[in-house]
Amino acid sequence: MTERSAKRPDHASAGDGPAAAATGLGDGPGDVAYLAALGHRVRSTRAARGMTRRMLARDSDVSERYLAKLEGGEGNLSISLLRRVAAAMDLPLADLVDERAPPNAELRALQDLLARLPAPDLAEARRLLQERFGPRASGDRGRRIALIGLRGAGKTTLGRLLAHALEVPFLEMRPAIEQSAGLTVDEIFNLGGQSMYRRLEREALADLVARHPAAVIATGGSLVTEPATFDLLRARCVTVWVQAAPEEHMQRVLAQGDVRPMAGNRAAMQDLRQILAARGALYALADAVLDTSGQTIAESLAGLEAIARRAGLAAAGEGEVDRGRTRDLTADGVAAG
Ligand SMILES: Nc1ncnc2c1ncn2[C@@H]1O[C@H](COP(=O)(O)OP(=O)(O)O)[C@@H](O)[C@H]1O
Ligand SMILES: O=C(O)C1=C[C@@H](OP(=O)(O)O)[C@@H](O)[C@H](O)C1
Ligand SMILES: [Mg+2]
Incomplete structure (x- = not known):
């Protein structure tokens, strides 16, 4: 065991050094693109739910002005405000902030199916799928x-x-x-x-x-x-x-x-x-x-x-x-x- 650095995989933390630069975190273009995509997700989810911005503002207790900024990709809301926005649309916060492409319909259906299974059946389902x-x-x-x-x-x-x-x-x-x-x-x-x-x-x-x-x-x-x-x-x-x-x-x-x-x-x-x-x-x-x-x-x-x-x-x-x-x-x- 010769390695002594604090930056080993076991101990490395998500700092704001070169790693952050490499992943586009910070105030750079990656950030801008992320906020734009987030805004788009909020807007399209709200539309799909048939909610006006006013309704979303009322249900989330976040001001319409703030929501407009968020949907426009300019609002970097605190996590608790964002959570309220997600909850008002009956959406898990994770779905709202997820950077990956939304799961397709098959995956969603499978997730829903698995989520309804009791624990023993879930273990069995995992075994079958694994095999x-x-x-x-x-x-x-x-x-x-x-x-x-x-x-x-x-x-x-x-x-x-x-x-x-x-x-x-x-x-x-x-x-x-x-x-x-x-x-x-x-x-x-x-x-x-x-x-x-x-x-x-x-x-x-x-x-x-x-x-x-x-x-x-x-x-x-x-x-x-x-x-x-x-x-x-x-x-x-x-x-x-x-x-x-x-x-x-x-x-x-x-x-x-x-x-x-x-x-x-x-x-x-x-x-x-x-x-x-x-x-x-x-x-x-x-x-x-x-x-x-x-x-x-x-x-x-x-x-x-x-x-x-x-x-x-x-x-x-x-x-x-x-x-x-x-x-x-x-x-x-x-x-x-
Ligand atoms: N039963 C054991 N099996 C393996 N290593 C043991 C055992 N008992 C004591 N040791 C000691 O534990 C250490 C294990 O270190 P190492 O093999 O480098 O682990 P790892 O590669 O998992 O980090 C060695 O110094 C070894 O001599
Ligand atoms: O956590 C890790 O990924 C690592 C742990 C260390 O190995 P050991 O688990 O053998 O100590 C280290 O030497 C290796 O380069 C990476
Ligand atoms: Mg080792």
């Missing part, structure tokens, strides 16, 4: 296994050992990103912020899986927060969530001499728990979970090898398995036990 259309439906995970999880979980440590045991390359995302970009992660963040980093991360992953039919990949802890990249990872790799108790994460990261992320301050453990809580549902989408809490490295490695075996990676493989290699591994006894 038919999810990342895994596109198959071809080869003999790739990817480790996800928070910093200090043991992705790098265990990934390297597992790769050795399976006799496949060990690939670490971070240097792969730096290599393909020709820049350090710090430089990437200084140059283009979070969005540039996320794009390069996705490209580096696509490149790695295209080049390696068999590998152990240690990902960056925050990869899972980028849906397209995480989808790609799950489509092309068997994924394992490497877990540890928050206290152990803390203890391990500190033991590595990495005092940057959560050391020394009282909020540190709370931050860590918050990150874990925020990402837990994403990490939980992995194919398997390995809990390393209170385990030695050897014990965790054995657990990881068992997962690899169950996924068909250590013994008879699946997809584009190199049969010769699989036989070799089995003959070596690597896959046994």
Whole structure:
């Protein structure tokens, strides 16, 4: 762990530096275009609802003059005023401020259908859709296994050992990103912020899986927060969530001499728990979970090898398995036990 900057993906915040410039935030043309589009959305929603501006003013308790500015793309209303405008049109605020194109009728109908389902049916619906259309439906995970999880979980440590045991390359995302970009992660963040980093991360992953039919990949802890990249990872790799108790994460990261992320301050453990809580549902989408809490490295490695075996990676493989290699591994006894 050599990287010490506060701008790492785990800690970068949406500041107003170069990243903001890159995404068109601030007082620039991107802002103007956004406000114009927002104004247009308000006007067209109001029209579709058959409301006059006066009616909207009355129901939202926002002045007609203010609404005129908003609809004209000149009003940068406070969030609470905007919320009142949305509520008066019986629209979630999120729909009003969403920059993406509105969902088409099919998507809307599907969202409505799902929104009406009770929780158990919803889980079933997700499973069915996953099977038919999810990342895994596109198959071809080869003999790739990817480790996800928070910093200090043991992705790098265990990934390297597992790769050795399976006799496949060990690939670490971070240097792969730096290599393909020709820049350090710090430089990437200084140059283009979070969005540039996320794009390069996705490209580096696509490149790695295209080049390696068999590998152990240690990902960056925050990869899972980028849906397209995480989808790609799950489509092309068997994924394992490497877990540890928050206290152990803390203890391990500190033991590595990495005092940057959560050391020394009282909020540190709370931050860590918050990150874990925020990402837990994403990490939980992995194919398997390995809990390393209170385990030695050897014990965790054995657990990881068992997962690899169950996924068909250590013994008879699946997809584009190199049969010769699989036989070799089995003959070596690597896959046994
Ligand atoms: N059971 C275990 N599994 C993996 N690592 C462990 C375990 N117990 C202690 N460690 C230590 O925890 C640290 C994990 O760090 P690292 O592999 O860099 O995690 P990550 O890549 O997920 O950030 C290492 O210093 C390792 O020696
Ligand atoms: O959160 C992230 O995306 C990252 C976390 C760190 O990795 P570890 O989780 O292995 O510590 C870092 O080195 C990597 O470049 C990016
Ligand atoms: Mg690591």
